[in-house]
Amino acid sequence: xxxxxxxxxxxxxxxxxxxxxxxxxxxxxxxxxxxxxxxxxxxxxxxxxxxxxxxxxxxxxxxxxxxxxxxxxxxxxxxxxxxxxxxxxxxxxxxxxxxxxxxxxxxxxxxxxxxxxxxxxxxxxxxxxxxxxxxxxxxxxxxxxxxxxxxxxxxxxxxxxxxxxxxxxxxxxxxxxxxx
Numbered sequence: 001x002x003x004x005x006x007x008x009x010x011x012x013x014x015x016x017x018x019x020x021x022x023x024x025x026x027x028x029x030x031x032x033x034x035x036x037x038x039x040x041x042x043x044x045x046x047x048x049x050x051x052x053x054x055x056x057x058x059x060x061x062x063x064x065x066x067x068x069x070x071x072x073x074x075x076x077x078x079x080x081x082x083x084x085x086x087x088x089x090x091x092x093x094x095x096x097x098x099x100x101x102x103x104x105x106x107x108x109x110x111x112x113x114x115x116x117x118x119x120x121x122x123x124x125x126x127x128x129x130x131x132x133x134x135x136x137x138x139x140x141x142x143x144x145x146x147x148x149x150x151x152x153x154x155x156x157x158x159x160x161x162x163x164x165x166x167x168x169x170x171x172x173x174x175x176x177x178x179x180x
Contacts, residue, residue, distance in 0.1 A: 002134070002150050003125050006101035010122035011135075013041045015146045017057075017115070018065045019159065022145050028058055038111075044096065045107040045114050056112035064119055068135045068146055075127060082120040086113050090121065140164035 002008070020027035020037060027033055034054050038047075047053065067078045082088075088104035104117045126132055136147040138159040145159035158165035 002131070003122075003129070004101075006098070007122045007125045008150060010118045011126070011148050013043075013115075014064050014068065014119045014122070015148045016041060017061050017119075018068065019145045021061060023143070028054065028061070030054070042096075043111070043115065045109070045111065047111055053111055056110070057115065060112050060116050060119075063116070065146065067119075067123060069137060072127060072132055075123060075132065079120045079123050079127070082116045083124075086117045088117050088121070138164050140168050142167075 003011070017037070020033075028037065031049060031051070031054055034057060035049075063078070063082075067075050070078065083104070086105055086109070090102050090104040092100045093103045094100050102121055104121055105114045107114075109117075123135075126135060134149040134154065136149055136157070138145045138147050139157040140159070143159060143164045145164075147156055147159050149156035158168065
């Protein structure tokens with residue numbers, strides 16, 4: 001395990017959120033889409049179930065993509081801004097099937113604030129451990145999805161949302177074969 005379990009879950013949720021906008025398709029167009037996403041990611045706490053909540057989460061998606069692909073200094077600035085704006089107060093909690101983990105907002109905080117702070121707290125761990133290189137964009141020429149590399153040897157290059165690795169391997173094979 002590279003990071004604490006709750007950090008890895010939060011980072012995977014960032015990837016899943018940002019990758020809801022993939023290849024020109026948007027998987028967060030409706031409140032039902034947001035409900036399904038939150039169910040898959042097991043987000044808890046209060047909800048307003050409003051169009052503005054959906055809009056805020058969609059905006060957060062862009063912010064998180066920006067952090068994921070930024071320099072360390074820019075990531076630190078953005079993460080600190082999120083935590084400052086939310087007046088984050090980290091504390092250990094245990095609920096549902098989850099053992100002790102960090103929350104830095106109250107369950108009644110707005111959904112987008114809880115999502116942003118959870119992502120920021122996870123990225124704090126990535127920055128503190130000098131592992132920003134594990135936050136990547138898919139190496140496939142035609143894909144911009146995010147990649148979270150938790151491999152031991154830091155070798156993951158392609159996203160999990162498509163067949164990017166297979167397509168790139170076929171391209172490379174055909175290129176080699178065409179030369180021989």
